[in-house]
Amino acid sequence: MILRQIMRVVHPLRPVTLQKNILAGINGSDSYSTEIKDSVPQEEPTKKNISKAMKAYLERAKEHEDFMQKQREEFQIGKRHLANMMGEDPETFTQDDIDHAIEYLFPSGLYEKKARPLMKPPEEVFPQRKAAEFDESGRPYHFLFYTGKPNYYQVLHDISHHLIELNKFEDSMIRKKIQPDPNLALDLSGYQWIDKESLEEKLVETIGDKDYEYFINCFVRLTAVPYAYKIKDFIFEYTEPLLNQVQTYDAVKPHIDSDGKQFITVYECPRKAARGDVTIRFPGTGKITINNQGITYFEDVQSREQLLFPLIFTDMLNKVDIECNVSGGGPSGQAGALRWGIAWGLRSFVDQDIIEKMRIAGLLTKDYRTRERKKPGQWGARRKFTWKKR
């Protein structure tokens, strides 16, 4: 409608005809003005105009709200039923209680947790809807709304903004003959750009592979600028630490026993079917006790080596006393269990660098592999019976 009215806008380039029209309007001969009166519908100035887009959004929002209200009521009723079934007070029945009840009433052996039966408030089950991106008149809020990916292109816009600002700054510094401080230079080692999935999550938009590539290229270009450290905060918003999964647990502080010696006990050291616990005393003389026997508890050399390896590695041999109890499994499993327990306990007596070396050497990693069961119809876990076609 705006267009149609604007089409009537007088062209500034045709002065003569226009003058005539204006004069005609003033003189009251009025053919032109009456024509406008007919064609343009009169509306009250106080009436609030709501665009079609907003109307449709409001309708959808109401529908969604009704649906959610219904779901919420159903959830409340279900919760009360469940509490009654479990013989508990429905008023104080919490979400944890619901989870336990569901697990008890509908036991499921499915591996995938998402596939198991669940009962959760509808807000958690149904995805959140996007709020309206435009006001009552239908005018979008974001200036890049019509690109379809406003948040993504906003980031690109910000990058070019920073690039231009930094270039200006660099020029001014060159004019003043000042070099960028090499100590402040942006160091991105140990960081990587956030991956596509987290970027999508951050932007709440789906982006293509090419878009992601473009995004990375833009950031690489931005970080190459000498004064990039000035916008560190902006850049680090889109990076993540490279070693985020490397997280060694803090070593426990050793206890003091009645003799004034430090000691640490590691319980439940697993390897294959063996389970053991290890006590390390510091300072010591290198005495090793396994189930009240010496290192000769293990008859083969390999198992003994296994046991001593963490001590040799950390150079703690003959500096600590070790007492172990171990049961289950065979010699190699028992030796492996004790090896892990000794390594885990030694962390309390060595410094951070050695702990990091132990981690890299794999001493702090539990070995969860266990024997695979035999299958019927075959010889073992994997091996089949000998079979000849004819």
Place this chain on the structure above:
Amino acid sequence: MLKRISKTSFINLRSICLSASHRQQQLEQENAPKKLREEVLLHPDYFKVHNLFTVKDLFDARVHFGHRDGSLDERMLPYIYGSRLGHIIFDLDKTAEYLRKALNVTAHIAYRDGVIIFFQRGAQNAYLVEKTAKECGEFAHTRFWRGGIFTNATKQFGCVTRLPDLCIFFNTLNNVLIQHTAVRDAAKMLIATIGIVDSNCNPNLITYPVPGNDDSPASMELYCKLFKAAIFRGKEKRKEHIEQNIYLV
């Protein structure tokens, strides 16, 4: 220059007319808003966009430079002055006329709270255009055009969406050969378009073509400045009229 003089004399005439209409408004108080609308719409240049620039400004911003004459689109012939050293030169008097017409429409759309979107392909000037759009409180699209943003908007945005009321193209070509798809889509959806058309462009689908250089940063800055000023004039007037309670939708 001759044309400009004739226009100024016309402005004097108009001010006489305005004062006449003023007197009449005082007589008919209850019809004031309606009269105002007529005045705004009938006025040849209500927002006075003609004083935003002079032909000299255009010349200084190198708007008269076209592309090489080998790439001339024949539909641009009416707007060109000639060719110099193998390059097309635009007739800036004509450009000024068309640009004023375009600025006038822009100001009117802004006055009616229309949605205005800026288009520009090419990395060189994209940031400038986006910045201008942001400052105006309007919209920009300087990226790859996914087909269907206008023609299939409900699907693309997932809901009923208000489309722009005016598209302003700072260049109408994607690259040297292909026209921006949004020109065609806007024509399909009956959205008015303003386009800076260079000597190798096709002005036929543009509602308000403005012949001129579409890639040098100097001219791009001038266009951005002018359209921004026109939009601000429209919006200011709108605010003023809403405050006085005489704005009528």
